[in-house]
Amino acid sequence: MGEIVALAGAGIGGLGLFILAIGLMTEGLKAAAGSSLRRNLTTWTNTPLRGIFSGFLMTAIVQSSSAVTVASLGFVNAGLLSLRQVLGIIFGANIGTTMTGWLVAVLGFHLNVEAFALPLVGIGMALKLTQQQGRLAALGQTLVGFGLFFIGIGVLKDAFDGVMQTFSVSQFSADGLTGIFVYLLIGIVITVLTQSSSASIAITITAAASGLIELYSAGAMVIGANIGTTSTAAFAAIGATSAAKRAAAAQVIFNLGTAAIALLILPLLFYFIDVISNALALTADPALSLALFHTIFNFMGLLLVY
Numbered sequence: 001m002g003e004i005v006a007l008a009g010a011g012i013g014g015l016g017l018f019i020l021a022i023g024l025m026t027e028g029l030k031a032a033a034g035s036s037l038r039r040n041l042t043t044w045t046n047t048p049l050r051g052i053f054s055g056f057l058m059t060a061i062v063q064s065s066s067a068v069t070v071a072s073l074g075f076v077n078a079g080l081l082s083l084r085q086v087l088g089i090i091f092g093a094n095i096g097t098t099m100t101g102w103l104v105a106v107l108g109f110h111l112n113v114e115a116f117a118l119p120l121v122g123i124g125m126a127l128k129l130t131q132q133q134g135r136l137a138a139l140g141q142t143l144v145g146f147g148l149f150f151i152g153i154g155v156l157k158d159a160f161d162g163v164m165q166t167f168s169v170s171q172f173s174a175d176g177l178t179g180i181f182v183y184l185l186i187g188i189v190i191t192v193l194t195q196s197s198s199a200s201i202a203i204t205i206t207a208a209a210s211g212l213i214e215l216y217s218a219g220a221m222v223i224g225a226n227i228g229t230t231s232t233a234a235f236a237a238i239g240a241t242s243a244a245k246r247a248a249a250a251q252v253i254f255n256l257g258t259a260a261i262a263l264l265i266l267p268l269l270f271y272f273i274d275v276i277s278n279a280l281a282l283t284a285d286p287a288l289s290l291a292l293f294h295t296i297f298n299f300m301g302l303l304l305v306y
Helices: 002-032 035-044 048-062 065-077 083-096 098-107 113-130 135-159 161-166 176-194 197-209 215-228 230-236 242-264 266-279 286-305
Strands: none
Touching (some): 002 065, 002 135, 035 048, 065 083, 065 242, 083 098, 083 242, 098 197, 098 286, 197 215, 197 286, 215 230, 215 266, 215 286, 230 242, 266 286
16 A cells, blocks of 8 residues: 555656746747847747657657757747647657667667756756846756656656656557457556656567567557557646647647557558668668657648648
């Protein structure tokens, strides 16, 4: 009972830090917003393609679509970007997050963004204390918000660390459509609990590479991770403006639509991946196949929306 209470307390605390971080970031962005910042943001996202590329690039760099999504919602919440502009960033972030799968599959390395959290809080507070007013103080508040965001995610991850260590996906043995939907649900749950689709995809790729689950089941888990990551946008939209809520809803609709299509043509996608692998003389590696699968179905969804 004590462990359950501690787990629930840590989860609630992590969620509280998460929501607090959103508020700090939004207020900091509002205070820091000037004509130059507004002009640059408008330039970077003045066309859908530029917005998509910006979202892809930012996510590929920080290895966290959650952070980019939250920042984007902060921009639209602060009135710096229109709904149309921020949608490009959010959709581009979905492509950028596929880089995690490639890092895990090719390099076996997953960049830990949380390592930047405490320095961000420290630098932000230093700016806030030394500059009581002005854009530097606002920038400091925004940095503190970003740092607390990662710390909140870290608390959530630590809260469920014991659960994840004892969690074995191989115990869920199901065949056919039932099996696909079971593993889809597992992918959703893992992503919601960890608040990181990157962590969920890393777990999936590792399980598939170890032979614990079949390729189709792993593909369903990857699709589930894409659905589960929309919970970040849902949390971030709590108490936000109507424009930010619309942007969050757009991500949910986009990810759900992409997931539905990917599930319907799952065998066709993996057949296409086999053709590509044979054409490029790639070895039959489940990890590489899943990384390619994740990229293809997200890019497919982006093309359909575009």
